[in-house]
Amino acid sequence: MDMQTITARAGNPNMENYEETYKKFNWDDVKENFSWSKTGLVNIAYEAIDKHAENPDKKNQAALIYTAPGREEKLTFEDLKRTSNQFANVLKDHDVEKGDRVFLFMPRSPEFYAAFLGILKVGAIAGPLFEAFMEQAVRDRLEDSEASMLITTPELLERVPVSELPDLEKIVLVGGDGSQHISFEKEMEKASEDFEIEWVDLEDGMLLHYTSGSTGKPKGVYHVHNAMIQHYQTGKWVLDLKEDDIYWCTADPGWVTGTSYGIFAPWLNGVTNVIRGGRFSPDDWYGTIAEHNISVWYSAPTAFRKLLSAGEEVPKKHDLSSLRHVLSVGEPLNPEVISWGLKAFNLRIHDTWWMTETGAMLICNYPAMDMRPGSMGKPFPGIEAAIVDNEGNELPANQMGNLAIKEGWPSMMRAIWKNPGKFESYFINGWYVSGDSAYQDEEGYFWFQGRLDDVINTSGERVGPFEVESKLIEHEAVAEAGVIGKPDPERGEIIKAFVTLREGYTESDELLEDIRQFVKKGLSAHAAPREIEIKDSIPKTRSGKIMRRLLKSWELGLPTGDTSTLEE
Numbered sequence: 078m079d080m081q082t083i084t085a086r087a088g089n090p091n092m093e094n095y096e097e098t099y100k101k102f103n104w105d106d107v108k109e110n111f112s113w114s115k116t117g118l119v120n121i122a123y124e125a126i127d128k129h130a131e132n133p134d135k136k137n138q139a140a141l142i143y144t145a146p147g148r149e150e151k152l153t154f155e156d157l158k159r160t161s162n163q164f165a166n167v168l169k170d171h172d173v174e175k176g177d178r179v180f181l182f183m184p185r186s187p188e189f190y191a192a193f194l195g196i197l198k199v200g201a202i203a204g205p206l207f208e209a210f211m212e213q214a215v216r217d218r219l220e221d222s223e224a225s226m227l228i229t230t231p232e233l234l235e236r237v238p239v240s241e242l243p244d245l246e247k248i249v250l251v252g253g254d255g256s257q258h259i260s261f262e263k264e265m266e267k268a269s270e271d272f273e274i275e276w277v278d279l280e281d282g283m284l285l286h287y288t289s290g291s292t293g294k295p296k297g298v299y300h301v302h303n304a305m306i307q308h309y310q311t312g313k314w315v316l317d318l319k320e321d322d323i324y325w326c327t328a329d330p331g332w333v334t335g336t337s338y339g340i341f342a343p344w345l346n347g348v349t350n351v352i353r354g355g356r357f358s359p360d361d362w363y364g365t366i367a368e369h370n371i372s373v374w375y376s377a378p379t380a381f382r383k384l385l386s387a388g389e390e391v392p393k394k395h396d397l398s399s400l401r402h403v404l405s406v407g408e409p410l411n412p413e414v415i416s417w418g419l420k421a422f423n424l425r426i427h428d429t430w431w432m433t434e435t436g437a438m439l440i441c442n443y444p445a446m447d448m449r450p451g452s453m454g455k456p457f458p459g460i461e462a463a464i465v466d467n468e469g470n471e472l473p474a475n476q477m478g479n480l481a482i483k484e485g486w487p488s489m490m491r492a493i494w495k496n497p498g499k500f501e502s503y504f505i506n507g508w509y510v511s512g513d514s515a516y517q518d519e520e521g522y523f524w525f526q527g528r529l530d531d532v533i534n535t536s537g538e539r540v541g542p543f544e545v546e547s548k549l550i551e552h553e554a555v556a557e558a559g560v561i562g563k564p565d566p567e568r569g570e571i572i573k574a575f576v577t578l579r580e581g582y583t584e585s586d587e588l589l590e591d592i593r594q595f596v597k598k599g600l601s602a603h604a605a606p607r608e609i610e611i612k613d614s615i616p617k618t619r620s621g622k623i624m625r626r627l628l629k630s631w632e633l634g635l636p637t638g639d640t641s642t643l644e645e
């Protein structure tokens with residue numbers, strides 16, 4: 078444990094006195110900022126965009142600066158109000174109604190953001206998918222959500238098994254020649270720029286994010302408009318957003334970070350949001366900061382580690398002096414990365430902890446708080462966090478256990494789509510139990526220790542071993558499969574698969590590569606195992622459950638622990 082402390086930036090009025098703010102804070106006061114407090118009705122898209130577009134001092138401010146190889150665009154709050162209104166009218170013309178699921182499967186682009194906001198404006202539920210998803214991953218999500226409409230591109234449409242999705246009535250194509258399906262461009266051209274927003278209740282649905290657990294298919298985490306209260310306030314106090322900031326969140330909107338903090342938090346706070354398309358490269362990333370004068374930057378340990386390994390010369394080529402505040406999420410933030418950040422930017426990198434299910438940040442490092450490298454920080458005001466045992470009893474300081482949050486914070490998921498049992502299983506004794514193990518030190522800082530289940534975190538992406546195993550055994554040569562996360566210095570973990578072969582197949586490099594490609598083409602690149610090892614058998618319990626823990630112990634050369642349930 079590294080108990081060294083890095084002192085806070087002085088003179089920041091937000092939470093200069095953490096204890097006092099924590100004591101006084103009340104979520105109800107935050108609600109005052111939204112129309113809900115006056116009318117009882119609200120819409121997160123209104124609060125994020127239209128409200129600023131109706132303000133003469135703000136309407137001409139850039140809301141979205143889009144930058145990608147070959148395309149640069151700037152849209153003001155007024156522009157985004159207009160384009161999202163147009164798309165909302167397109168949806169209405171095609172009978173999309175409040176509560177319908179409308180999915181987006183396309184790259185980050187100005188069209189994506191207009192469509193996303195348009196979906197919210199009609200009161201429908203948006204389901205953003207990673208562009209990297211392949212057929213099986215796309216099908217699972219569209220099937221489970223019973224989505225009636227999909228917005229995609231002609232290239233990505235090839236991965237959508239349309240004929241096998243009976244609920245999917247309509248497809249909107251962005252790009253293409255307009256001869257097939259509904260043409261985004263043609264419909265937008267004739268759509269009115271005026272739209273009467275569907276006012277909803279704070280508890281009405283707005284977003285479905287699919288995420289992996291250790292068993293079963295990905296589950297649909299359901300969020301409601303009420304989450305805006307927490308997006309807004311954490312944007313203010315954790316991202317430390319001020320109206321003249323230029324903010325860049327590197328996350329894809331297929332991931333909750335790319336919606337909560339790539340869309341809502343900056344816009345609810347009226348801040349200019351930079352969206353970068355295209356692939357990662359250290360030069361381009363530093364270049365984006367320099368070119369757009371990014372002042373607040375939210376990224377992930379994997380990206381920081383890649384920048385670190387690109388060496389000290391690359392950042393020196395760019396003027397990074399606009400940066401004021403840097404943050405991280407998704408995986409443990411190694412103290413080495415924090416030391417690198419101090420050297421590269423002369424700034425602390427602030428770790429934040431939360432999950433798809435929590436909808437927004439819960440445990441964080443704040444600009445005005447002393448930081449202990451390696452710690453996730455302290456609970457946001459209004460959030461009660463604790464370490465609990467398996468029965469939901471609180472444990473004392475320095476004892477490891479389940480990281481848990483007192484149920485009922487504003488952005489908490491309201492359901493697992495069509496799976497009440499799964500939803501219930503998160504809660505014990507009034508606590509939401511995260512599945513992460515952690516401890517809290519005497520000063521109240523939380524320290525992440527690992528996952529308590531078999532969920533894999535590779536480059537910040539959550540991968541369920543079950544999903545990968547299911548795909549592996551669809552391969553003609555594979556009889557059985559067990560999948561684990563193996564520690565990796567750059568990616569956090571990589572996916573390692575153990576497989577047994579069917580009769581008639583023998584191990585070869587070609588076969589292993591073929592199996593790898595099979596998973597990659599079926600699910601996605603990030604779900605494909607980097608390592609595959611052939612075994613004579615896969616360890617299972619007598620009830621047939623794959624003992625991933627045992628595979629992991631073998632792999633890491635650790636003691637195997639209790640194996641009494643192992644089948645003969």
Ligand code: PRX
Nearest residue numbers: 406407408409429430431432433513525539
């Ligand atoms: O294990 C924790 C890890 O990521 C999980 C949540 O993943 P996901 O739902 O994809 O959302 C991540 C972004 C909101 C957690 O259960 N995790 C997230 N943040 C951190 C972290 N692990 C260590 N430190 C963090 N700051």
